[in-house]
Amino acid sequence: MKLILIPALAALIGLSACGEDGLADQLARKEAKDTVRPVLAQRFPGVPLEPATDCVIDNASAGEIIKLARAGVTGLGPEETQLVIEIATRPETVECLLKDGLAPLLK
Numbered sequence: 001m002k003l004i005l006i007p008a009l010a011a012l013i014g015l016s017a018c019g020e021d022g023l024a025d026q027l028a029r030k031e032a033k034d035t036v037r038p039v040l041a042q043r044f045p046g047v048p049l050e051p052a053t054d055c056v057i058d059n060a061s062a063g064e065i066i067k068l069a070r071a072g073v074t075g076l077g078p079e080e081t082q083l084v085i086e087i088a089t090r091p092e093t094v095e096c097l098l099k100d101g102l103a104p105l106l107k
Contacts, residue, residue, distance in 0.1 A: 029057055032068035035076055039084040047097070055096035056087050 036053045044052065057065065064083060071080040087093055 028065050028069040031072035032060070032065045033057055035068045035072040035080060036084050038076070039081050040088065043081075043085060044088065051100045052088070052097055055093050055100060056084060059090055059093040059096060060087050 033053050036056050037049050040047060040049055040052050040056070060068065064087060067083060068080060071077065088097075
């Protein structure tokens with residue numbers, strides 16, 4: 001099934017320049033989130049996955065989202081795992097995690 005998605009995802013990613021919040025952007029972000037979740041679960045156990053995933057995606061560049069979306073289709077490799085860790089440890093992402101990701105645990 002994933003093999004069928006590769007050409008479709010490639011075409012949609014090519015259209016992602018058509019505007020943020022467009023269908024292509026939404027699909028790329030969804031596929032990228034599917035790549036990010038398992039890395040966060042393994043590398044940052046105990047962190048609420050959905051808010052943390054949103055923080056990583058929100059602090060990734062368009063090119064990084066595309067790279068992560070491709071990995072969601074073709075398979076996660078060491079390069080993509082390192083990219084998730086890099087994005088997750090950026091100051092802006094950590095700030096987002098403290099504000100949105102961990103706040104519910106602190107209440």
